[in-house]
Amino acid sequence: MTPAILKPPARDDAGIVDELLAEIGRIPPAPPPGDGGDGERPFGEPERTPFVPNAVLGMLVFLGAETMLFAGLIAGFLVLRYGAVVWPPPFQPRLPVEVTGVNTAVLLLSSLTMARALRAIRRGKQAELARGLALTAVLGAIFLAVQGSEWVRLVQFGLTVASGAYGATFYTLIGTHAVHVLGALRWSGFRLF
Amino acid sequence: MSNPATHATVHEAHHELGFVRTYIFSTDHKMIARQFLFLGLFMMVIGGLLAMVVRWQLAWPETPVAGLGWLLTETEGVLPPEAYNMAFTMHATIMIFFVIMPILAGAFGNFCIPLMIGARDMAFPRLNMLSIWAAFLSGGVMLAGFFVPQGHAASGWTAYAPLSAVATYQGVNWGQNLWLISLFILTISSLMGAINYITTVINMRAPGMTFFRMPLVVWSLFITAILLLLALPVLMSATAMLLFDRTLGTHWFLPEGGGEPLLWQHLFWFFGHPEVYILILPAMGMASEILPVFARKPIFGYRAMVYSMLAICFLSWMVYGHHMFVSGMDPRVGMAFTLTTMVIAVPSAIKTFNWLGTLWGGNIRFTVPMLNALAFVAMFVIGGLSGVFMASTPVDIFIQDTYFIVAHIHYVVFGGSIFGAFAAIYFWFPKMFGRMLNPTLGHLHFWPTFVFFNLTFFPQHIVGVGGMMRRIYNPMQYEFLQHLQWWNVFITWSAFALGLAQIFFVINFFWSLFAGKKAPLNPWQSNTLEWIAPSPPPHLNWGDRIPTVYRGPYEYSSPEVAEDWFPQNRSLPARAAARH
Numbered sequence: 030m031t032p033a034i035l036k037p038p039a040r041d042d043a044g045i046v047d048e049l050l051a052e053i054g055r056i057p058p059a060p061p062p063g064d065g066g067d068g069e070r071p072f073g074e075p076e077r078t079p080f081v082p083n084a085v086l087g088m089l090v091f092l093g094a095e096t097m098l099f100a101g102l103i104a105g106f107l108v109l110r111y112g113a114v115v116w117p118p119p120f121q122p123r124l125p126v127e128v129t130g131v132n133t134a135v136l137l138l139s140s141l142t143m144a145r146a147l148r149a150i151r152r153g154k155q156a157e158l159a160r161g162l163a164l165t166a167v168l169g170a171i172f173l174a175v176q177g178s179e180w181v182r183l184v185q186f187g188l189t190v191a192s193g194a195y196g197a198t199f200y201t202l203i204g205t206h207a208v209h210v211l212g213a214l215r216w217s218g219f220r221l222f
Numbered sequence: 223m224s225n226p227a228t229h230a231t232v233h234e235a236h237h238e239l240g241f242v243r244t245y246i247f248s249t250d251h252k253m254i255a256r257q258f259l260f261l262g263l264f265m266m267v268i269g270g271l272l273a274m275v276v277r278w279q280l281a282w283p284e285t286p287v288a289g290l291g292w293l294l295t296e297t298e299g300v301l302p303p304e305a306y307n308m309a310f311t312m313h314a315t316i317m318i319f320f321v322i323m324p325i326l327a328g329a330f331g332n333f334c335i336p337l338m339i340g341a342r343d344m345a346f347p348r349l350n351m352l353s354i355w356a357a358f359l360s361g362g363v364m365l366a367g368f369f370v371p372q373g374h375a376a377s378g379w380t381a382y383a384p385l386s387a388v389a390t391y392q393g394v395n396w397g398q399n400l401w402l403i404s405l406f407i408l409t410i411s412s413l414m415g416a417i418n419y420i421t422t423v424i425n426m427r428a429p430g431m432t433f434f435r436m437p438l439v440v441w442s443l444f445i446t447a448i449l450l451l452l453a454l455p456v457l458m459s460a461t462a463m464l465l466f467d468r469t470l471g472t473h474w475f476l477p478e479g480g481g482e483p484l485l486w487q488h489l490f491w492f493f494g495h496p497e498v499y500i501l502i503l504p505a506m507g508m509a510s511e512i513l514p515v516f517a518r519k520p521i522f523g524y525r526a527m528v529y530s531m532l533a534i535c536f537l538s539w540m541v542y543g544h545h546m547f548v549s550g551m552d553p554r555v556g557m558a559f560t561l562t563t564m565v566i567a568v569p570s571a572i573k574t575f576n577w578l579g580t581l582w583g584g585n586i587r588f589t590v591p592m593l594n595a596l597a598f599v600a601m602f603v604i605g606g607l608s609g610v611f612m613a614s615t616p617v618d619i620f621i622q623d624t625y626f627i628v629a630h631i632h633y634v635v636f637g638g639s640i641f642g643a644f645a646a647i648y649f650w651f652p653k654m655f656g657r658m659l660n661p662t663l664g665h666l667h668f669w670p671t672f673v674f675f676n677l678t679f680f681p682q683h684i685v686g687v688g689g690m691m692r693r694i695y696n697p698m699q700y701e702f703l704q705h706l707q708w709w710n711v712f713i714t715w716s717a718f719a720l721g722l723a724q725i726f727f728v729i730n731f732f733w734s735l736f737a738g739k740k741a742p743l744n745p746w747q748s749n750t751l752e753w754i755a756p757s758p759p760p761h762l763n764w765g766d767r768i769p770t771v772y773r774g775p776y777e778y779s780s781p782e783v784a785e786d787w788f789p790q791n792r793s794l795p796a797r798a799a800a801r802h
């Protein structure tokens with residue numbers, strides 16, 4: 030069976046984000062007009078044409094919420110960071126800046142491959158879309174794997190969640206980000222494989 | 223673009239769904255609305271009973287609570303201090319998060335938005351279903367906290383750290399953990415709702431339904447959704463941090479590990495102040511909806527209403543410091559928060575004057591929903607004015623954490639939100655369930671509620687200024703409060719009467735649900751779109767085509783038509799139009 034994502038999109042502007050987001054709510058993608066069913070436009074009636082499709086708008090709104098979640102966490106970190114007399118606190122292992130830098134590059138690269146996948150499907154090139162998506166998922170998985178191994182090393186060096194404000198802020202913020210990447214991986218990965 | 227297959231698809235789409243898909247795992251926004259309503263009303267009973275327990279203790283401290291002997295066997299019915307702390311904590315938590323939010327934003331957000339903008343359902347119906355089930359799960363987790371050893375959370379609904387951050391400080395371990403987990407799930411539920419509301423309002427409006435033809439209740443719910451969307455994630459981050467402090471040993475709020483207890487207050491109130499507007503904005507929208515219908519007049523200052531709600535939405539992010547005037551804040555910062563807080567009273571005042579302007583010279587019909595809406599306006603004025611007192615730092619420092627604050631919050635969330643909720647239930651019940659509520663029982667419910675509400679909460683201003691602290695276990699311990707004790711007894715009797723008055727509502731609700739008079743299409747002769755759908759509206763709301771909108775929602779007593787109402791979907795006959 031062909032994965033649903035490889036079917037041509039229902040509308041040319043709907044694209045892959047629509048499909049991916051449909052997966053969040055498990056909403057059937059918008060049927061072509063007059064198609065019936067319990068999708069967005071069951072009667073194919075002349076509604077106003079939205080400026081952006083529901084799925085894209087919903088995703089943008091969701092990103093607004095995520096931004097505020099990270100804003101809360103980062104504000105908490107800044108309060109503790111600038112409230113501390115010495116930062117990083119003494120007797121704590123140094124955080125691996127180099128590995129993290131490379132890992133960040135991996136993550137940035139994955140957004141590039143995602144953008145290319147999106148461009149590919151807009152031009153109707155399905156094989157290229159699948160390749161771009163797969164690459165994105167692989168890069169995301171690499172990021173998580175590297176971060177996981179770094180966490181294991183840091184725990185061995187003695188930095189745990191219970192190591193005062195340093196450990197608390199580090200693991201909570203980075204962990205939340207990892208959950209965010211994992212979520213993205215789940216949507217792109219499940220659609221693909 | 224019109225579609226020849228339309229009629230064929232109507233019948234296809236109307237195939238019968240099974241019991242489970244219709245009543246339990248439904249994606250229909252109206253069923254989800256009913257589920258939110260039942261959740262809220264059920265929780266209101268629990269939250270109300272907890273308030274009665276608190277009132278008993280304050281009137282007759284450390285005497286056996288009538289009817290609780292079976293529960294408090296060790297103390298022979300006397301409420302121990304830990305149980306008292308738990309009772310007021312859970313009263314507030316349940317009323318705010320599980321009564322007002324589910325009823326106003328959950329039930330009426332779901333019911334009103336698609337029907338009043340002419341959509342067939344929400345933008346993401348399954349996400350919507352997920353939202354109600356997350357809310358049920360969250361409610362279950364919250365109720366489970368009553369049954370764990372050491373009892374439920376007892377650190378106040380604000381859960382200030384470090385009291386809330388270490389189990390031994392308040393003597394509650396799993397109760398507080400479950401409290402945090404429950405709120406975390408509830409934020410996810412509300413976020414799913416908010417994403418749906420915002421997308422639906424922006425993208426799914428019927429042809430002709432421009433933003434400035436939307437009913438004000440839809441505007442208010444839309445703005446509430448924006449506040450939910452941006453405020454709840456901050457609560458989410460704070461509850462996660464606190465839960466980690468309690469279970470994983472992090473030190474976000476614990477000074478011994480470099481944490482900062484005040485951080486909790488900042489995060490909580492950055493969420494908490496927008497939260498009070500989340501609780502009141504939908505009620506403001508409902509009043510704006512109901513007053514013109516029963517005054518048979520257009521709303522006064524429609525655009526001013528919209529802009530003032532947008533101003534509230536914007537300003538509500540910069541006032542939260544007024545909850546922390548005594549938390550060691552730099553007086554200059556306190557001054558800034560005083561100013562912003564005074565400024566946010568201006569849009570609320572604009573709304574109040576517009577409601578009065580709507581009533582002025584109106585042909586008022588004193589129906590039960592109208593009475594509740596009028597009570598909303600009057601009580602909100604009292605609550606709003608006492609809020610201005612507190613905005614001013616010198617006054618606030620004196621009344622901080624006294625019963626004056628308790629009186630204020632109840633005038634806003636009971637006098638405001640709950641009267642708004644009752645108004646909405648009496649108003650939309652016919653559309654929601656297809657049957658009319660009994661007006662006699664409605665009056666029997668409204669009048670005692672209104673009278674005893676004021677007798678319960680107005681004297682709390684007096685005991686508050688007299689120095690009675692909020693959350694104290696036994697006011698008789700303090701000599702300077704003893705001469706006020708008769709007020710506490712008076713308040714408690716009024717509170718009991720207020721509680722008993724709700725029995726009329728319960729009887730009316732359930733009796734009318736099954737045996738009420740069948741509701742006509744448009745019992746209140748209202749203009750908005752939901753009243754052209756059948757009562758109750760079928761799955762997908764509109765028959766074979768969605769309505770087209772030609773005018774704003776408040777054209778009552780228009781000279782252009784013979785009737786005194788002018789539905790939004792009626793186009794002006796050519797003859798009448800030619801006169802202009």
Ligand SMILES: [Cu+2]
Nearest residue numbers: 495542544545
């Ligand atoms: Cu506030």
